[in-house]
Amino acid sequence: xxxxxxxxxxxxxxxxxxxxxxxxxxxxxxxxxxxxxxxxxxxxxxxxxxxxxxxxxxxxxxxxxxxxxxxxxxxxxxxxxxxxxxxxxxxxxxxxxxxxxxxxxxxxxxxxxxxxxxxxxxxxxxxxxxxxxxxxxxxxxxxxxxxxxxxxxxxxxxxxxxxxxxxxxxxxxxxxxxxxxxxxxxxxxxxxxxxxxxxxxxxxxxxxx
DNA sequence: CTCCCGATAT
DNA sequence: ATATCAGGAG
Numbered sequence: 001x002x003x004x005x006x007x008x009x010x011x012x013x014x015x016x017x018x019x020x021x022x023x024x025x026x027x028x029x030x031x032x033x034x035x036x037x038x039x040x041x042x043x044x045x046x047x048x049x050x051x052x053x054x055x056x057x058x059x060x061x062x063x064x065x066x067x068x069x070x071x072x073x074x075x076x077x078x079x080x081x082x083x084x085x086x087x088x089x090x091x092x093x094x095x096x097x098x099x100x101x102x103x104x105x106x107x108x109x110x111x112x113x114x115x116x117x118x119x120x121x122x123x124x125x126x127x128x129x130x131x132x133x134x135x136x137x138x139x140x141x142x143x144x145x146x147x148x149x150x151x152x153x154x155x156x157x158x159x160x161x162x163x164x165x166x167x168x169x170x171x172x173x174x175x176x177x178x179x180x181x182x183x184x185x186x187x188x189x190x191x192x193x194x195x196x197x198x199x200x201x202x203x204x205x206x207x208x209x
Numbered sequence: 210c211t212c213c214c215g216a217t218a219t
Numbered sequence: 220a221t222a223t224c225a226g227g228a229g
Contacts, residue, residue, distance in 0.1 A: 024225095040226040046216080047225090080214045084228080118227050139225060157226095181225075190224080191218090211229090218223080 003151055003167040006203065010149060011172055013199045014179040022128050022178065024048065029104040029129035030096075031055055036124050037088050037116040042080045050076055061093035061102060088116025108134050119161065127174025136164045137177035141184025148188060148206040 001009075023044040026032040031051070038047045054075055058064050064072060073086040092114040096102060104125065105111055111122035123137035136142070138157040142164075146152050152163040168176055187194045201207050 036225095037227095041214085042225060043216085044225070078215085080216080080224090081212095081226090082214070084213055088227085116227065120226065141225070185225075213226105213228090216224095219221090 001203075006149065007151055007164075007168050007176065008172075009203065010151075010200060011168075011176055011179060014183055015175065017199055018179055018182040020175050020178055022124070023182075025051060026129075027055070029125065030061070032125055032129045033092065033104050033114075033117075034058075034089060036121045037092065038076060038079050038085055040081065040085070040116070040121070046079060050079055061096045064089055064093040065097070085116060088114075091115035092117065104129065106130050106132060120157070123174070123177060127177065131174070133170050133173040136161050136168070136173045137181070138164070139181065140190075141188075142177060142180045144190060145180045145184045145188045148193075148204060149200065150205045 022032075024032065024035045024039060025048045026035050034054070035047055035051055038050065057075065069086055069090060072089065073082055076082045076086060076089075079085060095114055096104060099113075100110065105114075106126065108119065108122050108126065111117050111125060112119060117125075119135060120137045120139050123135040126132040126134050127137075138161045143157060143160050146160060146164060151167065152160050154160045154163055164176065165173065183200075187198050188200075195201055195208055198204070198207075
C-alpha cells in the first residue's frame with residue numbers, strides 16, 4: 001500500500017476509536033497556549049491538575065505579568081521544568097501584549113517566536129484553538145507511531161513532519177496529529193505496545209508475526 | 210550537545 | 220536506586 005493510501009486508512013480507523021480532541025482542558029486559545037507550554041515532557045493529567053487552579057487566578061496575559069516570577073513558579077511548581085516554564089509564560093505574555101495586540105497569534109512563524117513554543121506546540125495551538133491546518137505536530141508519540149507504521153523512515157522531527165505533510169491531505173493534518181498522539185499514548189506505547197488492542201494491527205509492518 | 214525538573218515504572 | 224518520559228532553549 002502506498003503511504004498516501006495508508007495514512008488515509010489510518011485516520012479512518014483511528015477516528016472511530018478516539019475523539020478528535022485534546023485531553024488538555026482549556027476554554028479559549030490563550031488558555032490552550034498556557035496549557036501546551038506547561039505540557040512539554042509532562043502528562044496532560046498533571047497539566048490539567050495545575051491549570052484548574054491557575055486559570056481561576058490568571059485570566060489574561062496582563063495577569064501573568066503582574067505577579068513576581070517567584071509567585072508564578074510557585075503556582076506551577078508541581079510541573080516539570082517549572083522554573084523555565086514560568087519564564088516562558090511571562091515572556092510569551094509580554095510578547096502577546098507588545099507585538100500581537102493581546103491576542104494569541106495564528107501563524108507558525110509568530111507562534112514559534114513565543115518562548116516555550118516550538119513547532120510541535122505551535123501546531124497543536126493552531127489546529128486545536130483555531131482549526132488551522134498549517135503543519136503536523138510531531139512529538140515522541142507521533143514520531144514513534146508513524147515510524148512503526150512505515151509512514152516515514154526519517155528520524156528528526158522536522159523531517160518527519162515534512163514527510164507526513166507530503167503524504168497526508170492538508171485538511172487532515174491537525175486531525176492526524178491528535179489521533180497519532182492518542183494512539184501512541186494508549187496503544188502504540190514505547191514499551192510493550194498493545195498489539196492485541198490495536199485497530200491498525202493488520203496494516204502495521206512492525207507487528208509481531 | 211546540555212540543561213531544565215519531578216512523577217512513575219522497573 | 221535508577222531509567223524513562225506529552226519539548227524547547229541556549
